[in-house]
Amino acid sequence: MDEKDSVSVMVKDANTPLLEESRNSGCNGAEQSGDVLSGTTSGGVHHAGVLQGWFGEHWWNGRLSVLFWTTVIVLCPLTFFRRIGSLGLSSAIAVVLAIVFLVVVTGITFFKLVQGSIGMPKLFPDITNIYSIWRLFTAVPVLVTAYVCHFNVHNIENELEDTSLIQPIIRTSLAVCSAIYILTSSFGFLLFGDSTFDDVLANFDTDLGIPYGSVLNDIVRVSYALHLMLVFPVLFFPLRLNLDGLLFPSAGPLATSKYRFPLVTLGINLAVFLGANFIPSIWYVFQFSGASAAVCLAFIFPGAIALKDVDLIASQNDKVLSIFMIVLAVFAAAVAIYSDVHALFTKNEVTSVRTLVWGFQ
Numbered sequence: 199m200d201e202k203d204s205v206s207v208m209v210k211d212a213n214t215p216l217l218e219e220s221r222n223s224g225c226n227g228a229e230q231s232g233d234v235l236s237g238t239t240s241g242g243v244h245h246a247g248v249l250q251g252w253f254g255e256h257w258w259n260g261r262l263s264v265l266f267w268t269t270v271i272v273l274c275p276l277t278f279f280r281r282i283g284s285l286g287l288s289s290a291i292a293v294v295l296a297i298v299f300l301v302v303v304t305g306i307t308f309f310k311l312v313q314g315s316i317g318m319p320k321l322f323p324d325i326t327n328i329y330s331i332w333r334l335f336t337a338v339p340v341l342v343t344a345y346v347c348h349f350n351v352h353n354i355e356n357e358l359e360d361t362s363l364i365q366p367i368i369r370t371s372l373a374v375c376s377a378i379y380i381l382t383s384s385f386g387f388l389l390f391g392d393s394t395f396d397d398v399l400a401n402f403d404t405d406l407g408i409p410y411g412s413v414l415n416d417i418v419r420v421s422y423a424l425h426l427m428l429v430f431p432v433l434f435f436p437l438r439l440n441l442d443g444l445l446f447p448s449a450g451p452l453a454t455s456k457y458r459f460p461l462v463t464l465g466i467n468l469a470v471f472l473g474a475n476f477i478p479s480i481w482y483v484f485q486f487s488g489a490s491a492a493v494c495l496a497f498i499f500p501g502a503i504a505l506k507d508v509d510l511i512a513s514q515n516d517k518v519l520s521i522f523m524i525v526l527a528v529f530a531a532a533v534a535i536y537s538d539v540h541a542l543f544t545k546n547e548v549t550s551v552r553t554l555v556w557g558f559q
Contacts, residue, residue, distance in 0.1 A: 248420055248423070261475065262475055265471060265474055266471070268427065269467060272427045273427065273431070273434075273470075274463075274467055276430070276431040277430075277431050277434045277467060278460070278463055280459065281357060281453065282353050282432070283354075283357045285431050285432055285435070288428045288431065289429070291428055292424075292425045292429050295422070295424050295425040295428070296378055296421075296422075297378070298417070298421045299421045299422050299425065300378055300381055300382050300385075302414055302417055302418050303389065303418065306389060306406060307388055309408055310389065310406075310407070311388075313407075317391070319387060319388060319391035319392070320391065332536070332537050338488070338489070338530050338531075338534055339486075339487070339489040339493065340485070340488055342488050342493055342497075343487065343492045344379060345496070346492045346496050347371070347375075348495075348496075349436045350432065350435070351368065353435060353439065354367065386398060399418070402419050434466065437466060439452060442458065445462075485534070486535065486538060488534075489535045493527050493530070494527075497523050497526070497527035498523075498524050501520035501521070504520040505521070
């Protein structure tokens with residue numbers, strides 16, 4: 199595969215010093231799939247995972263063990279494909295699983311609406327002081343993370359026989375993702391309202407008050423966990439490609455390397471495994487990586503590329519918009535990081551804003 203077109207190459211051409219920020223988003227899928235299967239803690243309460251609910255708490259279904267076997271059996275084999283096109287089947291299954299998740303959540307919500315057991319949810323967050331307003335910015339990283347996927351555009355385009363197909367692929371992907379995000383967040387917020395936990399999947403270990411509720415709980419959590427496992431290699435591919443470009447800028451194509459490819463792949467898998475074990479909650483990943491790496495990938499890097507204008511195609515309006523985009527991104531990210539750190543040290547529970555954006559997790 200031709201690797202001359204990638205995000206790392208474009209950013210390097212723009213001479214921006216922030217390249218390493220884009221390497222910081224590898225453990226999201228691995229960590230949350232581990233939380234679903236082995237349990238998680240939300241709001242100071244431990245919520246049993248699927249395996250713990252089925253068999254009770256044992257050493258072999260704890261977080262460390264589940265993450266280890268998930269990495270060895272599922273993630274490692276999928277990440278050793280050398281072409282992103284080889285992940286077509288697993289990606290299609292991941293989309294189907296996301297739709298299953300959405301259909302079940304929607305069905306549960308409609309059933310409880312007909313049953314009359316759902317009250318009117320709160321439409322706006324509580325604003326009690328100036329800090330409440332600053333906390334609204336913590337929603338920005340979560341929203342940005344949900345739509346940061348353009349670093350895969352070059353990788354997919356490089357493997358297309360007809361590169362003109364990339365535009366309809368992008369439009370279709372954005373339409374499908376937006377529809378799933380909007381429907382999931384709408385029905386999920388209607389279903390749980392103010393009771394939504396930081397990790398919404400923790401809500402599905404409680405009694406839903408409907409027939410076959412425990413079975414539906416397991417379907418929701420298992421489908422989502424499998425979805426995350428199958429999505430992970432798609433995110434892993436550009437991470438590996440760009441990290442290799444950073445560490446070995448003068449080396450040949452990674453896909454044809456006999457030794458560099460397996461070493462880089464194993465190294466990243468090990469780093470992701472360790473990171474997923476040491477990070478206590480997926481919410482911290484979305485908050486801090488969303489306010490740093492995701493903001494850089496979504497706003498700062500594209501703005502820097504347009505300002506550098508290596509190909510001399512950017513208009514004056516493009517450059518003005520790029521400056522505005524960079525300044526706004528830096529401001530929003532700084533406020534979000536400040537609010538996140540402040541909440542960590544003061545032990546404040548941020549619930550209302552997280553409830554509004556839970557579907558993007």
